[in-house]
Amino acid sequence: DIVMTQSPDSLTVSLGERATINCKSSQSVLYSSNNKNYLAWYQQKPGQPPKLLIYWASSRASGVPDRFSGSGSGTDFTLTINSLQAEDVAVYYCQQFYHTPFTFGQGTKLEIK
Amino acid sequence: EVQLVQSGAEVKKPGESLKISCEGSGYSFTSHWIGWVRQMPGKGPEWMGIIYPGDSDARYSPSFQGQVTFSADKSTSTVYLQWNSLKASDTAMYYCARHGNSDSSDGSWFDPWGQGTLVTVSS
Numbered sequence: 001d002i003v004m005t006q007s008p009d010s011l012t013v014s015l016g017e018r019a020t021i022n023c024k025s026s027q028s029v030l031y032s033s034n035n036k037n038y039l040a041w042y043q044q045k046p047g048q049p050p051k052l053l054i055y056w057a058s059s060r061a062s063g064v065p066d067r068f069s070g071s072g073s074g075t076d077f078t079l080t081i082n083s084l085q086a087e088d089v090a091v092y093y094c095q096q097f098y099h100t101p102f103t104f105g106q107g108t109k110l111e112i113k
Numbered sequence: 114e115v116q117l118v119q120s121g122a123e124v125k126k127p128g129e130s131l132k133i134s135c136e137g138s139g140y141s142f143t144s145h146w147i148g149w150v151r152q153m154p155g156k157g158p159e160w161m162g163i164i165y166p167g168d169s170d171a172r173y174s175p176s177f178q179g180q181v182t183f184s185a186d187k188s189t190s191t192v193y194l195q196w197n198s199l200k201a202s203d204t205a206m207y208y209c210a211r212h213g214n215s216d217s218s219d220g221s222w223f224d225p226w227g228q229g230t231l232v233t234v235s236s
Contacts, residue, residue, distance in 0.1 A: 040222035050158060052213065052222055093158060097220035099220070100172055101160045101175070103160060104158045
């Protein structure tokens with residue numbers, strides 16, 4: 001199985017500042033034939049299912065504010081949240097969909113300072 | 114609007130059987146893989162596997178192979194997750210979620226997700 005490791009486990013950021021969450025895969029999730037990274041990011045708020053934020057490592061899902069962005073390639077990826085808002089408090093997960101089982105990271109809990 | 118609606122919470126005893134459901138609407142039900150995801154209390158999501166409602170082709174995570182069964186009913190646009198003999202360790206929230214990528218031959222993210230079904234197994 002591909003192991004997804006996120007860092008940090010928790011993060012406290014002030015309103016209006018930038019939050020950066022990292023995700024590392026145990027093997028590359030870049031498919032050479034189409035040059036796409038098979039990596040997604042989700043946001044989960046308490047009592048809700050995960051919500052898709054980013055797919056193909058950097059494509060924003062419909063309706064997701066542009067303060068959310070994804071970057072990286074191969075084995076190292078980053079989710080950046082600019083101008084942090086109170087409603088961004090949540091747990092964030094990365095997921096690889098390169099090879100089954102499509103494993104998730106352990107999550108990063110984002111709180112407001 | 115694409116929507117997945119799951120059946121309600123269940124409380125079962127160890128050794129009992131259970132089948133929970135996930136009904137899709139707002140899209141071509143037979144053309145997208147649907148997955149099942151377990152989330153144990155206070156933990157991250159775990160990918161259990163996926164089923165293609167068009168032909169009921171199913172792929173299981175090795176961690177769940179033999180422990181659960183996926184099925185699909187095209188006539189009601191519903192997929193199912195079934196246990197034959199529940200254990201206390203099956204206590205968790207279970208989500209269904211649709212593959213967002215319409216290419217059925219490729220891997221995909223999940224979007225949207227169902228609201229979840231809480232399964233509690235206790236004697």
